[in-house]
Amino acid sequence: MSKLIVKAENLTKTYKLLAEDIKAVNNIDLEISSGEFVSIMGPSGSGKTTLLDMIGCLDSITSGRLEILGNDVSGKKESKLVKIRRGNIGFIFQDFSLVPSLTALENIQLTLHFAAVKQETQKSIDLLKRVGLGHRINHLPRQLSGGEKQRVAIARALATEPKFLLADEPTGHLDTENSQEILNIFKQLNQEKGLTIIVATHDAELGSQAGRIIYLKDGKIVSK
Ligand SMILES: Nc1ncnc2c1ncn2[C@@H]1O[C@H](COP(=O)(O)OP(=O)(O)OP(=O)(O)O)[C@@H](O)[C@H]1O
Ligand SMILES: [Mg+2]
Numbered sequence: 001m002s003k004l005i006v007k008a009e010n011l012t013k014t015y016k017l018l019a020e021d022i023k024a025v026n027n028i029d030l031e032i033s034s035g036e037f038v039s040i041m042g043p044s045g046s047g048k049t050t051l052l053d054m055i056g057c058l059d060s061i062t063s064g065r066l067e068i069l070g071n072d073v074s075g076k077k078e079s080k081l082v083k084i085r086r087g088n089i090g091f092i093f094q095d096f097s098l099v100p101s102l103t104a105l106e107n108i109q110l111t112l113h114f115a116a117v118k119q120e121t122q123k124s125i126d127l128l129k130r131v132g133l134g135h136r137i138n139h140l141p142r143q144l145s146g147g148e149k150q151r152v153a154i155a156r157a158l159a160t161e162p163k164f165l166l167a168d169e170p171t172g173h174l175d176t177e178n179s180q181e182i183l184n185i186f187k188q189l190n191q192e193k194g195l196t197i198i199v200a201t202h203d204a205e206l207g208s209q210a211g212r213i214i215y216l217k218d219g220k221i222v223s224k
Helices: 048-053 076-083 104-114 121-128 146-159 176-195 204-208
Strands: 004-017 022-033 037-041 063-068 089-093 166-168 195-201 210-217 220-223
Touching: 004 048, 004 195, 004 210, 022 104, 022 195, 037 089, 037 176, 037 204, 048 063, 048 166, 048 195, 104 121, 104 146, 104 220, 146 176, 146 220, 176 195, 176 204, 176 220
Parallel strands: 037 195, 037 210, 089 166, 166 195
Antiparallel strands: 004 022, 004 063, 210 220
């Protein structure tokens, strides 16, 4: 029996702007099991990032129920959310979010430091090798191409051995060739390591190659 990574019931996120209430995510029911590779697709403003941020315990939920890795996160404060997040969830963002003054290797080590994970340097080097960057270990982000930066970000996300990966538009700033490489790394991690991957994307190629596609429209799931 596969473990549930995500279990959402009537999940809703409302943003209050002046007199207006925006239901960015509107009454969603969703289950994602361990080992799945899921893409969340849909037009701009359909709620992909909002849903991903709640799954990643980066943002609170407004109503409904959300369980992440068996933890009920409904109504939990940031201090509780950070405990679930840290070490359990690996994040990959469109803008790579690397520290510009640190090398590829140091960016990984900084994450390990914040997560209070003690690990041999060789393990971080091995991760960089796994994403094809064995020759870029001591490069600064500005000395790397966009695709290489995103691969550092993937190695960094993997460093704490997370239970699942969340990626928000990971190929948004990449050309077709580099996007394909990121997709190949995701597929390999999912198929060979059984890593659960949830990716929000506009990229039809990336989205369609996931094991399951969840389409959002106006904060609601229109197919899954
Ligand atoms: N912090 C916020 N405050 C107010 N409204 C917000 C906030 N964040 C998102 N929204 C609104 O919530 C809705 C969903 O936004 P979200 O960023 O989740 O969409 P998305 O599907 O990720 O879009 P994109 O494809 O452009 O990244 C939009 O109408 C957006 O304007
Ligand atoms: Mg978004």
